[in-house]
Amino acid sequence: MRHRSVTYSSRQPQAGKHSEATFQALADPTRRAVLDLLRRGAQPAGQIAQAFPVSRPAISKHLRLLRRAHLVREHREGRHRVYQLNPDPLRAVDSWIEQYRVFWSASLTNLKAFVEAEHERETQSPRQK
Numbered sequence: 001m002r003h004r005s006v007t008y009s010s011r012q013p014q015a016g017k018h019s020e021a022t023f024q025a026l027a028d029p030t031r032r033a034v035l036d037l038l039r040r041g042a043q044p045a046g047q048i049a050q051a052f053p054v055s056r057p058a059i060s061k062h063l064r065l066l067r068r069a070h071l072v073r074e075h076r077e078g079r080h081r082v083y084q085l086n087p088d089p090l091r092a093v094d095s096w097i098e099q100y101r102v103f104w105s106a107s108l109t110n111l112k113a114f115v116e117a118e119h120e121r122e123t124q125s126p127r128q129k
Contacts, residue, residue, distance in 0.1 A: 019093075021070075025066050025069035028062070030054065031065065033052070034048060034052075034059070034066060035072075038084060045063060045080070045082075045083060070088065071085070072085060
């Protein structure tokens with residue numbers, strides 16, 4: 001049996017493409033580190049590259065992918081390409097994750113109630129049982 005990839009179509013195909021590009025960009029730890037670096041403010045590509053132990057061309061590829069995913073914006077200042085974080089695509093990721101926060105919060109609340117009830121039941125004196 002062959003492995004098949006399952007994708008769900010979005011009502012807004014363009015939004016689905018952007019979300020998929022965002023998740024693909026966020027899948028790489030180096031790209032996440034670049035985004036963390038840009039949270040401090042806009043920086044030129046050379047300065048970003050100096051923060052990592054990989055080659056400048058490798059960082060350029062990461063920046064290009066982040067730009068295509070709309071996670072960073074690029075503008076020129078003289079000869080320098082300056083990058084800044086674009087938080088808009090991250091809001092879509094956060095809203096998707098929020099569904100899971102609600103699920104886990106409810107699950108943990110239910111688990112807490114169960115554990116407390118079991119503890120109460122086990123700590124009651126034998127005459128109260």
